[in-house]
Amino acid sequence: MPGTADLNQAYWSLSNARPAYERADTFYRGTVDEYHASPRVKRLLSRYGLTNLDTFNFAHVPVDAVANKLYLNNLTSGDPSTDALIENIWDENEMGLEAPILHRNVCKYGDAYVMVWPSVEDDGETISGVDLINEDPLTVRVFYDVVNPRKKTYAIKSWCEGEGNERQTFAFLYYPDRVERWVHPGRVTKVNKSGEDKWKPYTADGQDSVLENPLGVVPFYHFRTDRPYGEPEHINAYGPQLTINKLVTSHVATIDYQSFPQRYSLAEVGTTGPNYQQGEVDPFSPEDADSNPESLNTASQLEADPGTVWDFQNTKAVGQFAAADAKAFLEPFDRYVKALSQTTDTPFHYFDSTGVAISAESKKETNEAFNSKVAARQGSLGFTWGQLFTDVLDYLGVFADRVDVVWRPINSADSENDLKALLLKKDLGVPLDVLLVEAGYSQENAQKWAALAAVSTPTEIPNTTE
Structure with a gap:
């Protein structure tokens, strides 16, 4: 049985890359946590349930805008009988549904994979078909040769099963000639107190821990936005989106005050301050407030709630405070949406479909940088699709010089x-x-x-x- 040097290196490389992929997913789904400059502000917003406010998520737009342009019209080898076989493989693996998911994952994470694995006849040697399986970068990572970075050396697929004491971590290493299968009890920690490596060969399914790889190549095909690993299409949208979230939350916190202004009443001169009668409370005095430093009432006994009245002894006059001007939130909001558009090379009309209509020529000029990006993605992904199907045909004993990808045109006439x-x-x-x-x-x-x-x-x- 081979040692665990490659296993440990691959596992921790996958684990260290995972947080960036998870962050990309949270921004795409709009579930990212909001940052607050002041803990007190966070407590105030939490008091009114605004820390869990659904955000106005624009960060998904750069991802979807590109992914929706990545539509495969056809895969062709130039030979009708071979093309019929390609179409049959495509349909058997439901790639008409799976391919758009793959393309969206590439745009969302920067990396995505398709695993190719043979269907073998009863004799155990004849390959009768292939399975094409979408894999995301949270569980799979491919590694490349240092000297020749285009050459895949091996790949890892790792996942967890079970809960509590029954939890197990699996890690399968795929080499061109073999598959090593490992299992680890519980969570994997970098330093075990005993110094023992707890990875064990996996044989619980009745098979050997090392299996032959019948394909002769690392069976994962890496779709990516860059090399050796890609970046999410919306990575530059993170900053603007966080600011948009803060503006929205702060604006919502002031809306109630616009409907129900904060009112006050003024005390007669000479009846406040040190002249308070015995038993009366100075509403502005911190000494009379809650001594708990985590309390929201440490500075004053006055409640800053919509519709409440600040009542003082011996009232002289009444009034109300003006709520924050909505422009203070809405004008920066629009600017940060534009910033999000600019930093991701995504035309603004993808964010504002109800804006001023622009001519087809103006839209064409606006889309130039975006279309160049889409064309680059088509080139990268198209090369990988062609490589994948050329190899699949070879596995099935069908020779093809190359398989070309025909994309739906980026622009229609x-x-x-x-x-x-x-x-x-x-x-x-x-x-x-x-x-x-x-x-x-x-x-x-x-x-x-x-x-x-x-x-x-x-x-x-x-x-x-x-």
């Missing part, structure tokens, strides 16, 4: 200028099926329509003037 440009390309000799794909139609429909156009002839219109 929906403006007059776009259509004029396509007509100009047609006059220059660009094939009709290529033009239809550029216009936003699927590769399949484009080829069908081009074939129909090639065999059809225009009907001659009779001359009725003769």
Whole structure:
């Protein structure tokens, strides 16, 4: 049985990377904790239940904006029979549903994986099919050769099962030639008091702890936004989103005061301060307040609640305090949403669909940086998809030079200028099926329509003037 050197290194590398992925997920879902400059402010907001206020989450927009553009039209090898096999594998693994989830995870985490594992016949040797399984970076991590960073050396998949004393941590290491299976009782700690390494070979399912890898390669395909590991599309949105959360919470805390202002009554001159009669309380005196330092009433006996009245002895006059101006919250709110848009290269119209309408040409110019980012993602993910299916065909004994990915066009030809440009390309000799794909139609429909156009002839219109 191999030692645990690779295991420990891989496990702690995965564990150390996990918090960043979890943080990316909390920002995407809008469940990130709010930060407060003052503990007292946090206690005040908690008193009114505002620390658990659902946030106005904009951080998911940069993720979804890119992911929604990553739509696979087709995977093709150029050979009809091989393409039929690719389509069959795609459908058997429900990749029409799984691929969009994978693309969203890539954009959300920066990394995501597809595990390829063979379905083996009863003889134990013949590979009859393959399973394609989505894996997220919280449980899987691939490692690369130091000299050749494009070469995968091995991968780890780790997860936990059970609760309390029954809890176990599993870690499987996938090498090109073998799979090592390990189990650890309870949680894994970096330093065991006994100094004993508690990882043990896993054989509880009746199989050996080391299994042969029939594929001959590390069976995880790494989809990513960068190399060697990616970054979330919304990583630069974290700061603006935290500020937006604070503005929203603070604004909500003042809304009640706008409906029910804080009122006060003024005491007659000479009846306050040290001239209080015996038994009366100076409302501003901390000595008369609760001595508990965690209390919200340490500074005064006056209640700062909407609709309450500050009542003093020997009242001379009454009045009310003006609530905070909503502009103090709403104007910075809009600015931080714009900052979020700018820092993530996501056009502002993705955040404000009800704003002033802009022309198709202006929108096209605004989308240039965003479209370049989407094109880069299509290139990276498309290469991995092609590599994955080329290898899958090889596992099944079918040779293909390469498998190309056809993406849905980033932009569709929906403006007059776009259509004029396509007509100009047609006059220059660009094939009709290529033009239809550029216009936003699927590769399949484009080829069908081009074939129909090639065999059809225009009907001659009779001359009725003769």
